[in-house]
Amino acid sequence: MGAPIEIESVSQWNQTLRSAREANRPIIVDFHAEWCGPCKSIAPIYHQLANQHHRAVFxxxxxxxxxxxxxxxxxxxxxxxxxxxxxxxxxxxxxxxxQGLAAMVARHA
Structure with a gap:
């Protein structure tokens, strides 16, 4: 799939969930906030995992x-x-x- 998809609306969220379910693809979601320092520090790792695991929807x-x-x-x-x-x-x-994120992705993607 490549880079994670940034969800902008509830309707986009619902459509993406529906599409993934129909394609039998797991979804891995990063709930984050702009002001969250730890979110910013792990974001590059999440992006890297998304680039490595194409079967899942990030x-x-x-x-x-x-x-x-x-x-x-x-x-x-x-x-x-x-x-x-x-x-x-x-x-x-x-x-x-x-490490926990990488293990979780490996289990499900």
């Missing part, structure tokens, strides 16, 4: 601009990484844990 959601999406997934800390498969959350990682 998304980025700014929690301040997309509060309804963040609320739906109970995101209370940033960064939070969520794996969605078939419309259901199957894994979650909170914090800028590079």
């Amino acid at each position: 998304l980025r959601v700014d929690v301040d601009r997309n509060q309804p999406i963040a609320a739906k997934y109970n995101v209370t800390a940033m960064p939070t990484f969520v794996v969605i498969r078939g419309g259901e959350v199957v894994d979650t990682l909170r914090g800028a844990d590079a």
Whole structure:
């Protein structure tokens, strides 16, 4: 897939989830915020993983601009990484844990 897709709206989010579900592709979401230092530090690693794992759909959601999406997934800390498969959350990682993120992506992508 390449670079992560920055989600700009709830409708874009819903369409992307629907497309991934129909294609039987896992979704790996980075819930982040512009003001979050740890989010900025792990972003290059997330981008690198997206470039290495083309089967998964990598998304980025700014929690301040997309509060309804963040609320739906109970995101209370940033960064939070969520794996969605078939419309259901199957894994979650909170914090800028590079090794944990790489392991989570390897398990699901």
